[in-house]
Amino acid sequence: MSEALPPTWRVPPWWVLLVGVLAIVCAELGGASMVRFKVELTRWARGAMLARPAVHGLVGVRDVDERILDEALVKFDAGLRLFHMHAEGMGLVIIATTMVAATVARSAAVRRSIIALLTTGGAGYPVGYLVWSALIPSYGLERAKTIAEWLVWIPFGSATIVGLWWLAGLVALRMARA
């Protein structure tokens, strides 16, 4: 009698792997650019903020304005760092979780839905940090955050969360049936 074959992984569609790898590549490029163009980026953000004093609440008093500008520049830099960190992580999350979905989801519709949620959510979410950073000089800290939240973080983050819990439920179901 032959031994039962060990369970194996199934690979997700090639475009999903491409998106996962692309997210990691963008994260690496983002990290490298932050270091290489730090001075230029800071100069650009500072110039853009000084051009919109009302947006940032600048009053024309150096001591007060410098504190406001420093805080905004720290957040601007934090946005770029968080993009770097999240894009690296989410690239790996896309690859790992879509592999699980490709393996455990028997229904093609369910498989496609989970993979679509995980891939779009995972790839889109980190972009929110870039959007946040890019908007801070023009819209100010709070408005930039609100725009990034509603345009990117909430829709793409929700897609990832729904996809992950759906996948966890599916794995649990497969375990219960096995």
Place this chain on the structure above:
Amino acid sequence: MIVSGPVRRPPLAVVLVAVSMLALGETAGAAMSQLRPQVQRYAAARIAANAPAHGFSGSAEYDDEVRDRAIFTAEAGLSFFHLHAEGVGLILFFASTLVACAVPWRRERVVLYLLLTLGGLFPLGYLAYGAAVLEVGRDAGIEVAERWILTPLGISAIAGLLGLLLSAARPRA
């Protein structure tokens, strides 16, 4: 040209822990951002309910500082949980797949799966860390979470990864 055969996968129980940890990590990240005022209010209420454990003196200035530090530490616990759950979920996924592929001995595989899966629960220690700080005070809470949850689960993860390393390095017959 090297062509890989099918890649073996770990048992579904291990996969479930990895995916659940990722899902919990994502959810905690969303909660940190969207429910921050509610989390802070809850933390302040728990601290007030456990005032003796936090060593309140009755001096408003001192008590406010103690409360702020405890809330900050509880929030840090949630933040560490988010970060570690994402990372450890992935480590469990990839390391257990390596165990499935690279360890030919069944008994060793089972032991490594167990160690890695226990290690995969490590991030839950940070949730306990945040909760314990609120319930038994900042220093005592950190001590409890580190000694009874984070250290044993962390050791389990390290032992599993070292075991995988040794198994992969062992010459095959």
